[in-house]
Amino acid sequence: VHKPTLAAGFEPIIWRKLGAKELRMAYDPAGHRLRNDPVAAAERERYSLEDADILQLARWAVSIEKHYGMPMDIEWAKDGLSGELFIVQARPETVHSQRQAPTVRLYKLDQRGEILVEGIAVGDALAVGPTRVVESTAQMDEFQPGEVLVTRITDPDWEPIMKKAGAIVTERGGRTSHAAIVARELGIPALVGANQAIAKIGAGREVTVSCVEGETGYVYAGRLPHQVTEVNPFDLPRPRTKIMMNAGSPEQAFRVCQLPHQGVGLARMEFIFASWVRVHPLALTRYQSLDPALRGEVDVLTRGYVDKTEYFVDKLSQGIAVIAAAFWPHQVILRFSDFKTNEYAHLVGGAPFEPHEENPMLGWRGASRYYHPDYKEGFMLEVAAVRRVREKFGLTNLAVMIPFCRTPEEGARVLETMAEGGLARGKDGLEVYVMAEIPSNILQAEEFAELFDGFSIGSNDLTQLTLGVDRDSDRVAPLFDERNAGVKKSCATLIEAAHRKGRKVGICGQAPSDYPEFAAFLVEQGIDTISLTPDAILPTTLKILELEKVPVTAVAAE
Incomplete structure (x- = not known):
């Protein structure tokens, strides 16, 4: 439960886990001892606590911590007959609160x-x-x-x-x-x-x-x-350039958020698909059309959910919320799903809904899926999950980003589709960004700037499409280099055009994490944010600090 938004009146139960609950410990009056009873299947598939109980316990915990002025280890009990909740013990927490600053x-x-x-x-x-x-x-x-x-x-x-x-x-x-x-x-x-x-x-x-x-x-x-x-990176001064982080794994979020940061420049929804959801969204919206064997696989994963689509929205919203809560109150930019068709097909129940493509990298991916009748209902589940995180959990630091958007007209269609699902740009402060990873995003930057709140350079795909290099090909891998003059010129052109329109530009691609000199070039061009992988936070920050202390042109030339 996220304490800041709980205090603001929201219901931020951001994560829960359905346990096995095979046995129940009960008092045996005949033998005056405890016994283990098997738990019925229907009970095992229900959560032990209702939402109201979870929120009540969370509010009590916040009150107790506030009273004592320190983190507390709190034990509670629920009466098996009356259903009443009780706090039975509270003592100072001595494990997590004693951890040293991350290094x-x-x-x-x-x-x-x-x-x-x-x-x-x-x-x-x-x-x-x-x-x-x-x-x-x-x-x-x-x-x-x-x-x-x-x-x-x-x-x-x-x-x-x-x-x-x-x-x-x-x-x-x-x-x-x-x-x-x-x-x-x-x-x-x-x-x-x-x-x-x-x-x-x-x-x-x-x-x-x-x-x-x-x-x-x-x-x-x-x-x-x-x-x-x-x-200890916290001993370092903070650079003027805003340093954000790439974070795709909810499991890692509360660890990496302890590094110095100013938010998340890229949270990959597809990582949450793969690890937390694991089922293709259309296998849930069209559950009845699946063959019996596939329905059986889906049933195992969706245990405890009568409504199969609720499983998708619940799991996806929890994964997103963990990242947004870990980095609260800094902005977290979530990219909608950007699997390629062959990757979607690997999700449980995915194969029947995905076409075979000779070149999935340039095929049906990103924005083109979201409004298409063959995936739109799946995208609407993604939209529902984002709405839940922002509106029910109160995590309004969450922004969204559209990947692989080929034309401004396509961008407008995606925004219309989002609005159909109740997720409109500007509503409750929602910002919508677009990935700049296709040459058309650069050449028509001013048109895209009319639709979106900002750009995030995806240097991986931008390099691939600028140089015409398959980034997964071993034979031409040496030709794939984000430091190429054409790629750098594209980045500089975008930054200049976006700033003319009053739009922000960041980068979430791999280049500044791998090449500090590329980060130096971006700083020289006036980029607003640089989003780095966690392992690159320290070395790249050191390079940027060095850069900002001397004339930028001198360092870039060197």
């Missing part, structure tokens, strides 16, 4: 060893541990926490494994591949595009994965000696 780790390798493979380095960390080769998600249960994941390529189905990994090595992919993006979100080192990694590394081998030696990362044989230095 950032800086790694240094003391010596190099035998190089097994090299690839594109992701992140600025180092990890040691045993390797495990995983060919498919069917091997998910075999993977142990802290192991080094070695595989060919990953997609959203792999995220449960990736969250347990100490490091990730993939044979395919580039700096903006799925494995690279998720590794940055999780703060773990990764090598992507490591050719023949499975054959050269093997399974069960102790290795050192190093992403602390520049743009190229290495997997060394054995556990190499290294140093770790911890720095």
Whole structure:
């Protein structure tokens, strides 16, 4: 429960979990002892507490903390006969409240060893541990926490494994591949595009994965000696340029929000789809049309929900709300779902509703889905979830963003569709941004500025479409470079055009996290915000601070 908006009169139950509840402990009057009784299936599929109970307990907890002036560990009970709630104990909380301010780790390798493979380095960390080769998600249960994941390529189905990994090595992919993006979100080192990694590394081998030696990362044989230095980023002054964060995982939100930040420049809805919802929205809106086997899969995931669409809205709104609450009161910009058709198809029940496309990267994705009759009802569930977060939970720091919007006319159609669902730009202060990731977004920036509150540069797709480079192709990966003069000119043109119209411009793409000199260029152009992956907050802040202390042109030239 989010305390600030609870105090304002909202009902911000932002997260709950349905437990198994297989047994109930009850008093046995015959034996004068406790016994364990099995719980009926219908009861197990209900939450233990009604919303009214949760909110009452939360209000009492806030009052108790206010009275004592400190965090409190509070115990409560509910009478099994009368249904009354009671506070039975309150004492000072001594675990979470005693934690020290978060620090950032800086790694240094003391010596190099035998190089097994090299690839594109992701992140600025180092990890040691045993390797495990995983060919498919069917091997998910075999993977142990802290192991080094070695595989060919990953997609959203792999995220449960990736969250347990100490490091990730993939044979395919580039700096903006799925494995690279998720590794940055999780703060773990990764090598992507490591050719023949499975054959050269093997399974069960102790290795050192190093992403602390520049743009190229290495997997060394054995556990190499290294140093770790911890720095408190709160000791640093804040730069004039607004530093925001990319945050897609609700599970990580309350950890990474402790880093210095001024909000979230990109929260990816599709990450919440993959980890919290897991079901294709149309499999819920068209539940009765599913074949019996697929309905059975959906039933398992939606246990406890009679209304299948309510499952989607409830789970999605909870995931969004956790991120918005963690970063409250700073703005959180949520990008509506930006899966490609092949990725949507991997969701439970998704295959029947997604076409096969030869090039999903340039196909039916982003804005073009939201108003299309074949997905509009799914988008309306996304809209309903956002409304719940803002209107029921009171988390009005949540803004939204439209991805892959090809034309101003398409942007207008999306805004009309949102308004149909009760989510209108400007209502209760709602800001709507658009991704600038297609050349048309740059060339028609002033027309887009008439529709939206601001732009966020998606340097990954903008680079791909400016240079005509498939960002997932190993063969042309060396040509994919956000520092290309054409890409930089596009960014500068957008910033100038948007500012003429009084609109803000940020960047949420990977470039400033990977290349501090690119961040320096953006600062020179007068960008309003730079949104970084958590692992890049410290090094990029240091670069920007250095930049802001001397003439910008001198640093950029250097």
